[in-house]
Amino acid sequence: MYQDYDNHTRYYHLHHFIIMPLSFFLFIWTIELTLEDPVDNWLYLLVGALFISISFIARIYANKNQDRIIRLEMRLRYYQLTHLPFTEKENLLSIKQIVALRFASDQELLALIDEAIAKNLNPKEIKKSIHDWQGDFMRV
Template identity: 75%
Template sequence: MNHQEYDTHTRYYHLHHFIILPLAFFFFIWTVKLALEDLANDWLYILVGLLFILISFVSRIYANKNQDRIIRLEMRLRYFQLMNVPFTEKENMLDIHQIVALRFASDDELLELIDRAILQNLSPKEIKKSIREWQGDFMRV
């Protein structure tokens, strides 16, 4: 994919979304069924099934939090390159979700959009929809 915009920016990690999570949910449902048939012996299966689901989500959460930190650093660098002042003052007025959404804006509209996001308290969705010249992020997990 060489072009990205609001309608096409959502990404799926096929191994996680279409293999690991469905299998984890299937295993969990299967273990609940077994447990309902014989509760005394199958409680451990339920715990293992639940553990598979939790591990799938926790690994995803860790990856997203790490990417959010990297995006925040990228935005600090971009802002400094454009303004020659630290991003700290503006950054403290935005939440991480707004900063992540702002990364899609081109340099030409970024500064204006940062100010609008602060003044109007724009949601990440509103920020993304306001972007006229979309900068794709093809590396997000």
């Protein structure tokens, strides 16, 4: 499968199309129940809030873990290309910029890192600057 800027967004179908919509539905339903009879139904509201919170927390944990792995991947790629540690450049970039740079080929990575730092490019600008897109089919 070919991947580029226009189709790189990934969805985890179970999470995005089943768990999150059901969690929202449950939460809205518990709000309605609680508004009808706050004394008897307050516990339902807590359960609804718990379900939606767990859904968001699971997604946040997965994204943060993937960001850490991508940062490690970028450290390795930078070292393989330059034989220098990535630390100096890494400290000048946000994690979102580093994640965006992940899609660049080795041939354009170093120049794009310097451009991202010099022009303070946001992740969207970085991704649009990539000519030789390297797909990431494992990110969710």
